[in-house]
Amino acid sequence: MNRESVDAVRSKELNKPGRLAEFLAGGLWPAAFFLGAYFLLSIAVRLMLPNGLTLDEAEQALFSQHWLAGYGPQPPFYNWVQNAFVSVIGISLFSLTLPKFLLLLLCYLFFGMTAREVDARPGFAAMAMLSLLTLPQISYMPQQDLTHTVAVLMATSLFLYGLFRTLVRADWQGYLIVGAAIGIGMISKYNFGLLPASAVIAVFCDREWRARLFDPRILLTVIIGLVIVFPHALWLRGNLDLATSGTIGKMVEANAPHGLVRIARALGSLMLACIAFGALTVAIFAVAFKREFTRSLNAGDRWTRFLGLMMAGGLVGVVFVILFTGTTKITERWLDPYLLPLPLYLLLKLERAGIDTTSHLRRFVPVFVVIMLVTLVPLAGKTLTGGLTGSYTRINYPFTSVAEFLKADGRPAVIVAAGMNLAGNMRLQFPDVPVINSEQPIAGFPAANAMKGPVLAIWADSGRPSGSPPIDLSSVDRLGLTASPAKSLLRPYYYGDGKMQLNLGYLWLR
Known part of the structure; x- marks a missing residue:
């Protein structure tokens, strides 16, 4: 074999996708299996640590004693899921850990199903699913604590799937899924309510899709949503102060200024929260795609316009919350329902610029693996080194x-x-x-x-x-x-x- 043939074979070998990338390119279920293994490892890491409970774990342990329509400042959906697991397998660190990671897996899975509605290529769905790992609110924060936030992430992902399915196929199942997602989202976190509102505005702005809002099957969406929300809504009528005091208290700083100064500080907090939420994702995409990423910023179609409008609508809703409440502080966690579509939005922009994002999966796999490993370290590391650092969890x-x-x-x-x-x-x-x-x-x-x-x-x-x-x-x-x-x-x-x-x-x- 001559030198040119050897170089050609070597080049061909180097350009072959790695085994893991090739496996993940199989689509939704291989990616779900990969993420499932990661979450099993996450559960194992938590079970290897002492069984002293974090604040959210302790709340779930305590409230798992009773089934109620409302428990306090947070809506009850996650509590109900937790109670179901405790009812079946008893109270233990395992039963307190398992529901969170199952809901996280569903969040990734529904997000992949959303991407599949827009682009049927298996590799695109896998790329979209795994790109959620680049959002610290989805990959890092749930490893530290969080319960209700995980529930709203799952509900948001389910809502996106139902919405995209309805826009693509307009079948009754899509309307049903949207209704279920709205109901679950509203009893997961109250700030979820801005998401369907922004989606309605975004749909209305598209001349063809506007008809979906007036389809009689939308009554199914309304009925399903109301049925799910109804028990908690009854409780909420008599416990409004209890339900809102915790959330409002977290959004208002002590000795906060008033008037325009307060509004300016809150808007600055919102801007910083947006950067904290999506900066890592944007940076990773920018580095991976280089000039192609810059070129994609001017590309788009009706799907990117729709997602852009929906995300912008959610943020405008937050601005109204700032204007009409005493809010001075917005954290990135509050933006979860509105900015979760960001990775899909960026992928679609790249695709509309003529870039085959699925061919870059091999390049992204090491990034995804590093993120998965890094997110497992902080909680365990801080716990195991408490005696050395003097900082205890x-x-x-x-x-x-x-x-x-x-x-x-x-x-x-x-x-x-x-x-x-x-x-x-x-x-x-x-x-x-x-x-x-x-x-x-x-x-x-x-x-x-x-x-x-x-x-x-x-x-x-x-x-x-x-x-x-x-x-x-x-x-x-x-x-x-x-x-x-x-x-x-x-x-x-x-x-x-x-x-x-x-x-x-x-x-x-x-």
Whole structure:
């Protein structure tokens, strides 16, 4: 074989897609399998860490004791999903972790199905699915905590699939999916409501698609959405302050300015949130496609115009929220429903510029793999190195050791804990014992005829002895029990330096 033939063969070999890229180019299901393996690894990493719960995990553990139409500042969809898993497999760290990653997998899958409605090539659907990894809100943040946000991401992806299906085929199934997605989205996060509103505006701006809004089958969308939302809407009527106080409180800074200064600060916060949300994705695409990316910015068709209008509509809605509320702070998490389509938007722009994005999958696979590995490191790294850095996560809290000590002192019939995190951890450690959060008790729980002693009361202790214990015990007053003297319980943090300790106070009512 001559030199030219050898070079030709070598060039051909180098240009062959890698095995993983070739597998992923198979489309929706190979990409879903790949992501499923990543999420199984994510679950395994979490299960290898101590079972001290993050704040969101603790909330789910505590609320999994009861089925309610509303639980507080957050809508109940994720709680209902969590409760279903706990009902089937019991309360455990595994049952608290599994629903989140299943919903995340569905988010990626529905996004790939959305892309497939626009471009039937298997590689394009895979590229769209995996490009979600470039959004830190989708890849990194759920690894740290998050529950309700994951639910709204899944609902947004489902909504996009139903919407695109309706625009392409206009079948009744598409209208049904849109209705289900709107219902689920509205009971996942209240800010989801701006997404269907912006979609209606974007559809109306297209002369041909406008007819979809007046199709009689849209009644199916309305009915399905209302049926899903109805139970929570009834609860919301009597609990509006409770439902909105938490969200508004997070969006308003203490000692915030007023008037134009407030609005300017909020708009600046919105701009920074947009950059934080999408900058990494844009940078990765720009580096990968170079001049082709710059050329694609002027390309487009009705799909890119539609997605651009829809994303812009959501952001304009946020501006109205800023103008008509006291909002001073917008975080990138608040933009999830509106900017989730960004990777698909960029891919379609590139395609309309004549660039075959699927041929670049091999180039992107190492980026995707690095992102997947990097997102697994921070939570585990921070937990395992707490003793070296002096920075501890809630996962380092030694609640297993605390529970072992308390169980040796007796078995409680009811636990009253001060604060969500402590109450949720007590629920995990004492799975058969009703747990009450003294700071946010649920009316009627436990049932009056099921309440009995002994009662364990527990709180975070500063170590300073003072008068009465810093915990509200009015929820168990009707039992007429006598409190023992308060005691302190100190246990060293897991993976700590042996000096830093969790300090709890507790007493028994018998």
